Amino acid sequence: GDSVTQMEGPVTLSEEAFLTINCTYTATGYPSLFWYVQYPGEGLQLLLKATKADDKGSNKGFEATYRKETTSFHLEKGSVQVSDSAVYFCALIPAGGNTPLVFGKGTRLSVIA
């Protein structure tokens, strides 16, 4: 079945460091891909999305590019802040769109000043 694999955390970075969180997926066809973020004590919020190959999603300085050839959707940010500390989830909706989100297990990011 469809699945998402994320790099294991936790990830600890200093402020202003470069962030990459790896995400690869297994799915037939062209799924839609998402990154969600969960801040402490809160629910999930959509961070960015991409719906077709080579699309780049971006928001709040975060970016991810839909790479069909490597079945990847890695999350990047050039300079992280303490306020970026959260759990990040990669997710997909299979092609066809009438099925629920499939999430990765999440990657906890801690940014220290």
Added chain:
Amino acid sequence: KAGVTQTPRYLIKTRGQQVTLSCSPISGHRSVSWYQQTPGQGLQFLFEYFSETQRNKGNFPGRFSGRQFSNSRSEMNVSTLELGDSALYLCASSSNRGRGEKLLFGSGTQLSVL
């Protein structure tokens, strides 16, 4: 505009008991989805309701059930609780069938089973 409201925020139960969790979606939203979040398994889909009808169901035992009322509020029930049911239960609402970009999540109900 009020967000997705889940009650209660925290629950402590013992094995064998049952529990009911509530979710009030954003006004006008007709789709409500439920997810279980645990450190080991991550986020797993439980079920989705749209206009009082269950549209999708995840791979959970029959002890997990849900329903949706005419005002779109939803409840999920877990009977005969087990230790492994300890988790954060998240509800998400949307105006349509719950595609990822339309989902708005509540803060969750943290259930602890002792």
